[in-house]
Amino acid sequence: MAITSVWIEEGCIVCNACEAECPDVFHVTDTTCTIRDGVRQDGVESENRDEKAELNTDLQTSLEDSIIAAAAGCPVEVIKYNKI
Numbered sequence: 001m002a003i004t005s006v007w008i009e010e011g012c013i014v015c016n017a018c019e020a021e022c023p024d025v026f027h028v029t030d031t032t033c034t035i036r037d038g039v040r041q042d043g044v045e046s047e048n049r050d051e052k053a054e055l056n057t058d059l060q061t062s063l064e065d066s067i068i069a070a071a072a073g074c075p076v077e078v079i080k081y082n083k084i
């Protein structure tokens with residue numbers, strides 16, 4: 001199993017829980033949460049809501065558990081992902 005892409009829907013309350021759980025992927029700013037450029041195939045940092053850029057292939061399995069844990073821990077359930 002693998003997570004191919006992860007993104008942030010509208011409504012982030014910048015609680016920092018996801019970055020604490022999975023700092024390799026999530027970056028909480030003053031106003032929202034972004035998916036770090038270093039883990040994305042397009043090399044862009046953003047919420048990835050529209051692009052749904054894929055994670056780097058070598059990270060799709062290794063980061064799966066921590067991304068799922070971060071999504072489960074998000075109090076407003078705005079972390080979404082595609083899983084194969």
Ligand code: SF4
Pocket residue numbers: 008011012013014015016017018019026028032033073074075076077078079
């Ligand atoms: S856990 Fe959810 S609400 Fe909290 S910073 Fe991350 S995306 Fe935003």
